Amino acid sequence: MKLSEGVEAAIHSAAMLAGVEGGATMPASALAEAFGLSPSYLLKHLQALTAARILESVPGPSGGYRLARVPEKISLLDIVLAVEGPRPAFRCGEIRRNSPARIDASAYVQPCGINAAMLRAERAYRAALAAEKLSDIVTEFMADADSRVVHAACAFAAQHARPQKSASRS
Template identity: 55%
Template sequence: MKLGDGVEQAVHAVAMLAALPDGGLLSAAALAEFHGVSASYLLKHLQSLSRAGIIASEPGPTGGYKIAKSPDAISLLDIVLAVEGPEPAFRCREIRRNGPNPMPDGSFTAPCQINAAMLRAERAYRRELGRVTIAQLAREVEASDDGSIAARGCAFVELHMRPSNRQT
């Protein structure tokens, strides 16, 4: 299974927003700069995350993005579904019914066994992504960080964070 680059960018952006102090915002441009990615491409995914209620945006020249709910309540599955959509990765087109000598209707009464196996794998994949939260990932990074990762992020946030104009 191949997920688009937007999933990685979205997960990192959400993780960074989750680490902001209360009332802090980061612009799409700042998030893109920190991760070295295209601002316009990242913006598309930030909008999807906002529509899904994972992050919130404040419009205007001094606006930006912030986390919309607790990092403990945001799973990797939430982010994948926001960016990639809810459709399963494998979509059976029933090609077994095609070909030069098609079988009569009714020959294939059970669901395709290939489709059934792929959907079982999809459920397992989604179940595992649903178990991993942004908060859990942050704790894992913190446990393995010698301080340099945190220092890099804090220095960047100090330069680029904007205050929110809204009460949360």
């Protein structure tokens, strides 16, 4: 299974926003700069995360994006579904019915075994993503990453954070 690059960008952006404290926001342009992405490319994914209520968009010259929920309540599945959509990765086209023998449709009353196996795998994959919380990723990064990388990421976030009057993360 191949996920789009937008999933990676969305997870990294959410992880960086998890480090922005006090309801502060970060502009999309800063998030794009942090990861060397095109601002217009990243904006599309930030908007998807906002529509899914993972992020909150604060308008105005000192606005930007912030998490709409605490990181403990955001799973990787939430982010993947926001970017990729809810449809399963495998979509059975029932090509088994395309045989040159042209067997009657009544011969295919049983569900396609390949489709059933792929859907079982999809459920397991989604369950694993649902168990992975954004807070755990951030905690692991802070504990395991090279201290230079941690320091640079924290300094970047602090430099680009925009304090706000109020926040509503639940």
